[in-house]
Amino acid sequence: MMMMVKAIWETAKEITLQRIIMSYQLRSAAxxxxxxxxxxxxxxxxxxNGIGYHTARELAFAGAxxxxxxxxxxxxxxxxxxxxxxxxxxxxxxxxxxxxxxLSLSSVRQFAAQWDQSxxxxxxxxNNAGILLLGEPTQFSEDGLEKHIQVNHIAASLLxxxxxxxxxxxxxxxxxxxxxxxHHWGVVEPESWKVGAKEERKFSSITSYGSSKLAQLxxxxxxxxxxxxxxxxxxxxxxxxxxxxxxxxxxxxxxxGFWMLDPSEGARNVLFCSVGADVPRNTTENFxxxxxxxxxxxxxxxxDPKECLRVWDETLRILGLSPNDYLSEIIASRSFS
Numbered sequence: 001m002m003m004m005v006k007a008i009w010e011t012a013k014e015i016t017l018q019r020i021i022m023s024y025q026l027r028s029a030a031x032x033x034x035x036x037x038x039x040x041x042x043x044x045x046x047x048x049n050g051i052g053y054h055t056a057r058e059l060a061f062a063g064a065x066x067x068x069x070x071x072x073x074x075x076x077x078x079x080x081x082x083x084x085x086x087x088x089x090x091x092x093x094x095x096x097x098x099x100x101x102x103l104s105l106s107s108v109r110q111f112a113a114q115w116d117q118s119x120x121x122x123x124x125x126x127n128n129a130g131i132l133l134l135g136e137p138t139q140f141s142e143d144g145l146e147k148h149i150q151v152n153h154i155a156a157s158l159l160x161x162x163x164x165x166x167x168x169x170x171x172x173x174x175x176x177x178x179x180x181x182x183h184h185w186g187v188v189e190p191e192s193w194k195v196g197a198k199e200e201r202k203f204s205s206i207t208s209y210g211s212s213k214l215a216q217l218x219x220x221x222x223x224x225x226x227x228x229x230x231x232x233x234x235x236x237x238x239x240x241x242x243x244x245x246x247x248x249x250x251x252x253x254x255x256x257g258f259w260m261l262d263p264s265e266g267a268r269n270v271l272f273c274s275v276g277a278d279v280p281r282n283t284t285e286n287f288x289x290x291x292x293x294x295x296x297x298x299x300x301x302x303x304d305p306k307e308c309l310r311v312w313d314e315t316l317r318i319l320g321l322s323p324n325d326y327l328s329e330i331i332a333s334r335s336f337s
Contacts, residue, residue, distance in 0.1 A: 037064040037275065041122050043115075043163070045069045045100060045156070046129025048076050051178060051242055054267035055126060056095075057083060059274070065094040069111060070129070071101045102129055102155035105143045105319070112162035121169035124274050127156040127216075128178045138203045144195040145318070148205075152212035154193075157219050157315050164235070165330055172234050176273050177220050179213050179239040181291070182206070184299050186214030188307055190314035215311050217289065217302050222312035224287035225305070226327055233286055240273040241291040242266035269293055 037059060047056040047068040060066040060083060068076045080095040087093050098114065101107040115122070131151045133139060139147045145154055160175055167173035185207060217239045224237035245266035272293045273279055282288050282295050289298045301307050313323040322329070 037062040040064040040124065041067070041120055042124040042126065042274070043067045043069050043122060044126045044128055045102070045159070048072050048079060050263045051245060051266045051270060052126070052128040053079070054264045055128065055270045055274070058267065058271055059124075060093050060095050061087070061091070063091070063094075064124075065096070067096045067098055067115075069098050069100040071099070073097055073099050100129075100159075102151045102159075103141045103147065105150075105155060105158060108155050108158050109162065112159065115163065115166065120166065122163055122166035122173060123170045124174050124176065125160060125163055125167065126176045126178070126270065126274060127160065128270065129156070130178065130180075130213075132205070132209045134205050134209075136205055138208075140195045146193055146195075146208060148208040148212040149193045149215065152209070153216040153219065154315060154318060156216060158319055160220075160223070161319075161321070161326070161330075164327075167235050168232060168331070170234065172236070174236045174238060174274060174279075175220065175223075176270060177216055177237075177239045178270060179217050179241050179289070180210075181241050181244065182210040183213040183217050183241075183302070185210030186299065186301075187211050188214065188218070188301055188311060190215075190311065193314075193318070214299060214301060215315070217298065218308040218311040219315055221287050221302060222305075222308040225285050225308070226312075228285045230327065230331060232331065235286065236280060236283060237287045238273045238279060238283075239287075239289045240269050241289075241296055242269040243292070 040059075040063075042056075042059050042064045044052050044056040044059070044066060046052040047066075048070050052070075056066050056068055068080065070076050076097040080093075080097060083095060084093050098111060099107070100111045129151065131147060133147060141147055141150045143150060156177065167175070187207065187210075189211065220237050220239055224235075227233070227235055227237075243261040243266045245261045245263055269290065269292065273288075273290050276293075279288060279290070282290075289296050289302070291297075316323040316326060
């Protein structure tokens with residue numbers, strides 16, 4: 001009951017205050033990022049629309065090499081060409097398109113293998129892509145996982161783990177997971193993630209979405225703790241609630257409300273966490289949860305190290321990886337400067 005009250009309170013605060021706070025704090029995305037980000041490699045998932053689109057565009061125009069990781073490759077290529085035309089020869093944009101479908105773990109592995117072949121260091125990974133199947137019954141992916149948990153957590157976590165060696169090549173790197181205040185509505189029930197699992201409660205798309213974002217948050221926190229314990233402190237792990245944003249997450253069209261932020265405003269929070277100089281000063285064990293461009297309040301479950309470790313263990317077991325040895329194995333198998 002107490003968790004439900006906190007969830008309602010955190011959501012109500014966002015609805016009531018977010019537009020006032022955002023309008024006061026941040027008037028332009030350009031104020032958030034350095035003039036030049038030359039030399040930085042950034043991967044943004046789900047970058048053909050919404051928050052991901054605006055995040056990728058701002059970083060590209062600031063000089064970063066941006067990789068648009070998305071399902072709709074043709075659409076992404078057209079967007080990249082339009083951005084280059086918008087630059088109007090005033091600067092050279094470095095934008096690449098790579099196919100990635102988070103509803104297929106095989107696609108995630110193929111993407112990571114292709115990136116690894118480039119040999120490039122990765123400075124920023126922005127796990128932005130997500131789904132919300134509002135009002136729909138339980139749906140499972142080809143991998144046998146409930147779709148919210150696969151896209152919003154399992155696939156994003158696999159991508160993060162597979163790209164971690166490239167991030168450790170960089171002098172400093174950031175993992176930025178686009179999370180949600182909806183994680184306060186989530187529960188930790190790994191036994192319900194897979195097809196054929198016995199449901200402990202009646203399925204709710206809102207609860208499932210919240211649970212996937214909660215799991216994403218707890219996994220990232222566990223990863224940060226483990227990296228710090230292994231003296232790998234060059235990778236900063238940040239989860240960000242971008243605000244309650246007008247989006248096309250819903251399958252039947254855009255979600256709108258007069259109190260919602262538009263996607264470009266939501267992208268400001270993501271940009272702040274991706275390149276903001278103040279973020280490292282507000283971390284604990286190289287982890288931070290941000291909302292409205294400042295430290296935010298997480299669910300109490302995400303503050304429980306044992307529960308975070310449980311999410312970590314179950315996630316790696318689903319992926320066929322060793323919960324205890326995977327990180328040490330990849331670090332031992334490569335030499336990082």
